[in-house]
Amino acid sequence: MNESHLETQTGSFSRRQAMVGAVAGAIACGSQALLPARLVAASPNWKPSRPNRIAVSTYSYWRYRDDSKLTIEECIDLAAEAGFDGVEVLHVQMQDDSNAALQRIKRRAFRYGIDLCGFSTHQTFVSPDAEVRQKNIDHTIRLIEMAYAMGIPTMRVNTGRWGTTKSFDALMANKGIEPRLPGYSDEEGFQWVIDSLEKCLPTAERCGVVLGLENHWGLGRTAAGVLRCIKAIDSPWLRATLDTGNFLENQYEQYEELAPEAVFVQAKTYFGGGTWYTLDIDYDRVAKILRDVDYQGYISLEFEGQESHETAIPNSLALLRQAFGAAAAE
Numbered sequence: 001m002n003e004s005h006l007e008t009q010t011g012s013f014s015r016r017q018a019m020v021g022a023v024a025g026a027i028a029c030g031s032q033a034l035l036p037a038r039l040v041a042a043s044p045n046w047k048p049s050r051p052n053r054i055a056v057s058t059y060s061y062w063r064y065r066d067d068s069k070l071t072i073e074e075c076i077d078l079a080a081e082a083g084f085d086g087v088e089v090l091h092v093q094m095q096d097d098s099n100a101a102l103q104r105i106k107r108r109a110f111r112y113g114i115d116l117c118g119f120s121t122h123q124t125f126v127s128p129d130a131e132v133r134q135k136n137i138d139h140t141i142r143l144i145e146m147a148y149a150m151g152i153p154t155m156r157v158n159t160g161r162w163g164t165t166k167s168f169d170a171l172m173a174n175k176g177i178e179p180r181l182p183g184y185s186d187e188e189g190f191q192w193v194i195d196s197l198e199k200c201l202p203t204a205e206r207c208g209v210v211l212g213l214e215n216h217w218g219l220g221r222t223a224a225g226v227l228r229c230i231k232a233i234d235s236p237w238l239r240a241t242l243d244t245g246n247f248l249e250n251q252y253e254q255y256e257e258l259a260p261e262a263v264f265v266q267a268k269t270y271f272g273g274g275t276w277y278t279l280d281i282d283y284d285r286v287a288k289i290l291r292d293v294d295y296q297g298y299i300s301l302e303f304e305g306q307e308s309h310e311t312a313i314p315n316s317l318a319l320l321r322q323a324f325g326a327a328a329a330e
Contacts, residue, residue: 050296051321051324051325052265052287052290052295052296052297052298052299052324053085053086053115053117053297053298053299054084054085054086054298054299054300054301054317054320054321054324055079055084055085055086055087055088055115055117055118055298055299055300055301056075056079056082056084056086056087056088056300056301056303056313056317057087057088057089057090057118057120057266057300057301057302058070058072058075058087058088058089058090058093059088059090059093059120059302060301060302060303060304060309060313060316061074061075061078061309061313062090062093063275063303063304063309064275068309069093070093071095072087072089072093072094072095072105073104073105073108075087075093076105076108076109076112076114077108077112078313079112079114080112080113080114082313082314082317083317084114084301084317085114085115085117085298086114086115086116086117086118086298086300087109087114087115087116087117088117088118088119088120088266088298088300089105089116089118089119089120089150089152090120091119091120091121091122091143091146092122097146099149102146102149102150103149105150106149106150106151115298116150116151116152117152117153117154117264117298117300118152118154118155118156118212118241118264118298118300119143119146119147119150119152119154119155119156119209120155120156120266121140121143121155121156121157121158122158123136123139123140123143123157123158123160124136124158124159124160124161124163124218125137125159125160125192125193125195125196125197126159126160126161126162126163126189126192126193126218126219127160127163127192128181128184128188128192133192133195133196136160136196137196137199137200140157140196140200141200141203143155144200144203144204144207144209144211145203145207147207147209148207148208148209152209153208153209153210154209154210154211154212154241154263154264155204155209155210155211155212156212156214156216156241156264156266157197157200157211157212157213157214157241158213158214158216158217158218158220159189159190159193159213159216159218159219159220159225159226159229160193160218160219161178161217161218161219162178162179162180162181162184162189162218163178163181164178164179164180164181165178165179169276171217172276172277175248175249176217176221176246176248177221186219189219190219190225190228190229190232193219193229194229194232194233197211197213197229197233197238198233201233201235201237201238204237204238205235205237209237210236210237210238210239210263211237211238211239212239212240212241212262212263212264213226213229213230213238213239213240213241214226214240214241214242214243214246214266215240215241215242215243215246215247215254215258216243216246217246221246222247222254223247223254223255223257223258224257226240226258226261227240227257227258227261230261239261239262239263240258240261240262240263241262241263241264241265241266242255242258242259242262242264242265242266243265243266243268243302244265244266244267244268244279244281244286245266245267245268245279245281245302245304246268248277248279251279251281252282252285252286252289255286255289256289259289259290259292259293259295260293262290262293262295262297263297264297264298264300265290265295265297265298265299265300266300266301266302267281267283267286267299267300267301267302267320268281268302268303268304269281269301269302269303269304269305269312269315269316269319270303270304270305271303271305271306271307271311271312271315271316272305272306272307272308272312273305273306274304274305274306275304275305275306276304278305283319283320283323283324284323286323287323287324299320299324301313301316301317301320303316
């Protein structure tokens, strides 16, 4: 190679380096003056964007049906085959939650290039019995440590409910509303929840696991109930898991209320008709609500319909890819 050719290549390389450095610096500093016009895209508020990653909850392959309780590893295999970006693990679906099993799950996901992005757990802090609340606190702390062992950065938690409606079918028939325990008030119930969650937060911070309080019946049935707990505690380690299928009235208004605090989003679909009910959810509208608050996290599919998961889950993935991909492209 002659010197003039080397000089030309070196000059071109230096100019490329300078351009890349200028663009990166401009993005990092928030300055658009140095950005090429095609990157600014004729918008004074331009910023880099990408589609939300789409995960699937292992619940989608089970739905509490007697004939379809797949193992977590089998669900990971199916998720990888379908083309999901991540998997949300449902704790009560696990047949073994020993550390050896957790490491096998983590290894399986890594093999397929799948993120273990969420851990969905159950607890209730709505009890006048301090021993019952402590049992649930201890259980939740153990689950946080399990999430940490699997490398999962966020965990769904619940407020819990009064438990006066014994049948879940009956609870769903009454839109998730149940009577309080006689002699007690919501005020007392919320304080039990707040005090209990506060006792879980040191472990969450130590493990780096953000707790996502879900709109999931009981005192967390509404956005207002979830936000009441989050605001009272005021910790970056407690935020919201927004479930699109658990608001049975004024759903879009409640999505908007909860979206700014969302650290994780569960997206329900109902192909074949819902198990307990069917909601008509406009995911283009949901995507816009989330985009407006700059939510860039995971969308996790929770299929809850009657159709076979072999067809419904790929169709659900296509629906969510279209809605949340289109949102990023706007």
